[in-house]
Amino acid sequence: MKTLVTGGAGCIGSDLVKALLDRGHEVVVLDNFSSGKEEHIAAFRDHPRCSVIEGDLLNLDLVSSALDNVEMVYHLAANPHIKFAPGVATDRDLRNNVLATHQLLEAMRLKKVSRIAFTSSSAVYGIPARLPVKEDDFFPRPVSLYGATKLACEALLSAFSNLFGMQCWVFRLANIVGPKIRKIGRTVISDFVYKLRKDCTRLVILGDGCQSKSYLTTEECVQAILFVVERAQDEFTVLNVGGRGTVTVTRIAEMVAGMMGLKNVKFIYTGGERGWPGDVPRCELDVTALERLGWKARWDSEESVTRAIREMLEQTT
């Protein structure tokens, strides 16, 4: 089977490409390398069943040619930065998430490619009314442009699925952590490691530290996606993907400091319930539907965070 992975040079994407090659697929990687990295795909760039196209999803001709003889698309390309900072254009997520997804769907329609898995986000829920949040306990009230545009992508997939007979898998991902996701500011883990290496006596923590989220490693995330696509055969599948439980930001700070062998680090809180504008203070994903399908994360949220910290400390300095 020939498969296209958009964002295939990204942190999750490159692990997915590796897993698909291991399963015997022919894989086309499409990435504009805006956040994807050459080093992520270096290990299989010359694999006989792997080809890499450098380009943007907003280029319809390029996407169309990337879809030649493709049977299945894993659409992971997106702006990965959930935080909105003053000075950033408010159409960044609109372009990189919504317009790019529309172009991909349009190219799929024209080329008669009818199967797509899409990595959405727990950010589509905004501030959930009830925790843990279930897939159908939904009120469309995203608080970030990232969440809003991921929801818009889900809506486009839904309409394309109904109008043009596409089969879709939508994965609402927990916070995904892993050794590749170490860019400063991308995750709370890399942020804390970076700060404590600069100054091991104090750690500035955004918000009140009580923010709590579901976590999952990239490794388990890829396993879950492949498991579901191979088994769930509904026209439109929507699933939360995460580990059980949550971890607070303060707990992560304690874990990072502890694993770095630091003692008496002074935690300085910037205060407020939210770490930053658009942050969701508390989100726990209900993963019952995923578990009922037969896949259960081996590691709960705390263990996923522990492993991610350990790998980050081992692999970076």
Add this chain to the structure above:
Amino acid sequence: MKTLVTGGAGCIGSDLVKALLDRGHEVVVLDNFSSGKEEHIAAFRDHPRCSVIEGDLLNLDLVSSALDNVEMVYHLAANPHIKFAPGVATDRDLRNNVLATHQLLEAMRLKKVSRIAFTSSSAVYGIPARLPVKEDDFFPRPVSLYGATKLACEALLSAFSNLFGMQCWVFRLANIVGPKIRKIGRTVISDFVYKLRKDCTRLVILGDGCQSKSYLTTEECVQAILFVVERAQDEFTVLNVGGRGTVTVTRIAEMVAGMMGLKNVKFIYTGGERGWPGDVPRCELDVTALERLGWKARWDSEESVTRAIREMLEQTT
């Protein structure tokens, strides 16, 4: 108060502009006249408190200047055609609904205009799991590009509201009927009147005729919007707007034929549950939240349809 009405030359928009002028507002009409009409605004085009700007929401500079000293925006501009037909670009709704709404929100952010009412649609619900459908009984599964992009607009409003402190009112409208909405194919009423005037012996009905929807007249729709904006002071209000009950397509056919004085019209059904791809066979809006706020439609769905048929027969030939 100075108010901007996008789509102010449209069927609902022009009635809203008239009502705002009657209330003493200064009103700026912004319309690209793609579906809006000069004749809709002819009665108040020269009103001393009304100004008309012909232009597109995708033009940020134009929108910014239209927002000069504006305190409140009613955003009604959109592609009004819910049906997707082969040959139509799949980005029509994306451009006219999502990109246009983003440009408007961005211009509001830059000009510090912080209040916006938005006409969304019952199409955001897709095929509701339960009827009548409540505002928070939601699963994002729109079946049309129109519904998908209206949901995307709601999501953008939500994010802008949270990030930039905007107050938003979102109205999920029932099928709106009235004398101005008579373009062929726009509503089932105009469709039936047109067909029966061409051939009074037979009427082709799309689907099985059992499709049933909530209806409301443009007059009552405008009343509801103004009532809510003046009273609901939450940061983000989402309300269904419709009359009680539903009317089936076959019942509308009987009503149109009867009011035209026709007997023994042969109804020919194209068959199938859905009238067209992207159609929602059954949608009844739960309007309890709107009624609890103090506004109740004077006419139920059947009476709204009756009045719309009568006005259409009186005003067109």
